[in-house]
Amino acid sequence: MVISPGPGFRTLGRMASTPPRDPDGPDEEPRLVKSAQRTIQLMEMLGAARGPITVAELRERTGYPRSSLHQLLHTLIAMGWVEQTPDGSAVGVGSRALLCGTAYLDRDPALPYAIRTLELIGDATGYTTHYARLDGANVMYLATRETIEPRRATSRVGRELPAHATALGKILLAERSAGELAELLPEPPLPALTEHTITDLGELLADLELTRERGHSLEREQNTPGLGCVAVAVSYRIPATDAISCSLPIDAATDEELERVAGVIHEHAAKLAARLRAEGIR
Amino acid sequence: MVISPGPGFRTLGRMASTPPRDPDGPDEEPRLVKSAQRTIQLMEMLGAARGPITVAELRERTGYPRSSLHQLLHTLIAMGWVEQTPDGSAVGVGSRALLCGTAYLDRDPALPYAIRTLELIGDATGYTTHYARLDGANVMYLATRETIEPRRATSRVGRELPAHATALGKILLAERSAGELAELLPEPPLPALTEHTITDLGELLADLELTRERGHSLEREQNTPGLGCVAVAVSYRIPATDAISCSLPIDAATDEELERVAGVIHEHAAKLAARLRAEGIR
DNA sequence: CGAACCCATTTAGATATGTGGACGCAGTGC
DNA sequence: GCACTGCGTCCACATATCTAAATGGGTTCG
Structure with a gap:
């Protein structure tokens, strides 16, 4: 029971009750559900961790009170x-989360077509091929067609990498206006994955301009030592959100070879986009 | 990182799989958080749906009040x-859920070894191979090594199928005692995926007995028309939770060929289990 | 052995959320 | 054009959750 205070004061605790929030964000969200937020944040924290983490560590990172x-x-x-380790000392993402998360892939009508395209490109080039989508400032891998030597480290479906550090990301960023890019990209300096990652915003913008003229994006060891990449966008949306890439061992990634592979991807990506548009997939 | 399959749970959680719908019993639920439950149930419902579903349909299925x-x-x-369709009329699982869910795979120390084993078996047999784990009454696919002709329909990582309808599931069920099986399996009649699925409990138990004697499990079109399967357990836990299978076109699935493939899987599965035990992965 | 510590759980009061109904809008059928 | 229907949002009260502090069990160290 709340005693309604004197004149002028009708707030129950709504104004003063935003302790752990961004004080800079002026946009008031239309009342998000705290428990739901925390639930999701917990899952994301568990997902971002390398392996199982202890409850104490979770408490530290989230700042949530113990009992909550x-x-x-x-x-x-x-x-x-969420699952506990056998000894009950630590927790990690549970199997139901995998079941639910991968449903995202099922829901995507473009993916079956994309997978078929990856097969064709993989056969034609002999390299590992990826299908990815721009997700904020990152690219998310939605499908992979491995060659004999699997590079699991970078290719797992569902994984994200910073867009500016990948060919996939750069061809998609190249479709955006300067304003959109400013909103999308993190504050410089851009995070580096290797010593070749572009961390300077101006340099990235210049690279994107080159990419636009070229029609495909290139990258050499900018996210993974020993690998180079070439990517082409799949234009069934405007701006494009999806792209296809081939990963080459850095020794094979000569200018001519990249050019050749780019041509192959281009051809199949164009067919894929046409098919998707024709199927009414937007 | 161990799925606690039914029994074997420890102190923290009681099994409470359903929404608060039985107030009659001596409910000693350790006070689950309603918003969190609903949040997760929403995600699971969205994940279980074929594609995006309308809010109205969600409301119907959940029974939650509109505003909530x-x-x-x-x-x-x-x-x-959660993501909305472009026109905003329907909702589906969002990309962050994929990101989080697939973290389950990263967390599993056995998986990198398992994947390497799948490659070997795939090369040796020429068939599509799967690595799966028992998750309640279902098997969950954790890794797949496709051959040229991808059978995406049944093989996607993260998908679950009823254990009794798959070779993978049956070899794992064969490790359980009658009591455990009674707890694990759903009420008969067992759900059927094809006309060949075993739906009778007695028949299943007989098949499991044969499986035990044989050392590997067999299945012909019991979950997918046109496909047969043979599976072997990976014994690094007791009872085994993981298994490896090969899928064969039904025409190729002669007794002799199944026997041959079983031998190959057996050999590699034994090596894998030995390696996992030696690495201290339990 | 005992003190100090860490942790999961419990509790009661302080907050936040859930709920049903009201409202305005948009589409539909007559 | 109008009533009807279904939807998303808003509101205020009833209810459920969150929080901080207390409790009791376990482990570590001197």
């Missing part, structure tokens, strides 16, 4: 979205 | 776990 955290974890464990 | 559902959806959309 325990209640949430109990709920998530009961539902199979 | 909208608040939750807003929260989930703001966090990227």
Whole structure:
């Protein structure tokens, strides 16, 4: 029961009750559900961790009070979205989360076509091929067609890499206006994955301009030592959100070879886009 | 990192798989968080759907009041776990959920070894190979090594199929005692995926007995028309939770060929299990 | 052995959320 | 054009959750 205070004061606690929030964001969200937010944040934190992490560490990182955290974890464990290590000392993402997350792939009508295209490109070039989508400032791998030597480290479906450090990302960034880029990209300096990653914004913009003229994007060891990449956008949306790439061992990544591979990808990507448009997939 | 399959759970959570719908019993639920439960149930419902579904349909299936559902959806959309179709009329699983869910795969120390084993078996047999784990009454596919002709329909990582309808599931069920099976399996009749699926419990138990004697499990068109399967357990846990299978076109699935393939899987599965035990992966 | 510490759980009061109904809008059928 | 229907949003109260502090069990160290 709340005693309504004197004149002028009708707030219950809504104004003063934003302790752990961005004080800079002036845009008030239309009342998000705190428990739901925390639930999701917990899952994301568990997902971002290398392996199982202890409850104490979770508490530290989230700042949630002990009892609140325990209640949430109990709920998530009961539902199979969080699992405990056999000794019960640490927690990690559970199998139900995998089941649900991969449903994202099923939902995507473009993917079956994309996968077929990857097969064709893989056969034609002999290199590992990827299909990815721009997700904020990152690219997310949606499908992979490995060659004999699997490079699991970088290719797993569902993984994200910074867009500016990948050929896939750069061809997609090249479709955006300067304003969109400013909103999309993180504050410089851009994070570096290798010593070749472009970290300077001006340099990136110049590279994007070259990419636009060229029609495909290139990258040499900018995200993974020993690998080079060439990517082409799949234009079934404007701006394009999806792209296809081939990864080459750095020794094979000569200008001529990259050019040749780019041609192959271009051809298949154009056919794929035409097919998607024709199927009404937007 | 161990899925606790039914029994074997420890202190924290009780099994509470359903929404709060039985107030009659002596419910000693350790107070699950309602918003968190709903959040997860929403995600699971979205994940189980074929594609995007309308809010109205969600409301029908969940029974949540309109305003509550909208608040939750807003929260989930703001966090990227739910996405709206371009016209805003329907919702589906978002990309962040994929990112988080696939982290389950990264967390599993056995998987890198398993993937290498799949490559070897795939090369040796020429068939599509799967690595899967028992998850309740289902098997969950954790890794796949496709051959040229991808059978995406059944093989996607993260998907689950009823254990009794798959070779992978049957070899794992064969490791369980009658009591465990009774707890694990759904009420008969067992759900059928094809006309060949075993739906009778007695028949299944007889098949499991044969499987035990044989050392590997067999299946012909019990889950997918046109496909047969043979599977062997990976014994690095007791009872085994993981298994490896090969899928053969039904025409190729003669007794002799299945026997030959089983031998190959057996050999590699034994090596894999030995390696996992030696690495201290339990 | 005991003190100090860390942790999961419990509790009661302080907040945040859930709920049903009201409202305005848009599409539909007559 | 109008009533009807279904939807998303808003509101205020009833309810559920969150929080901080207290509790009790376990482990570590001197």
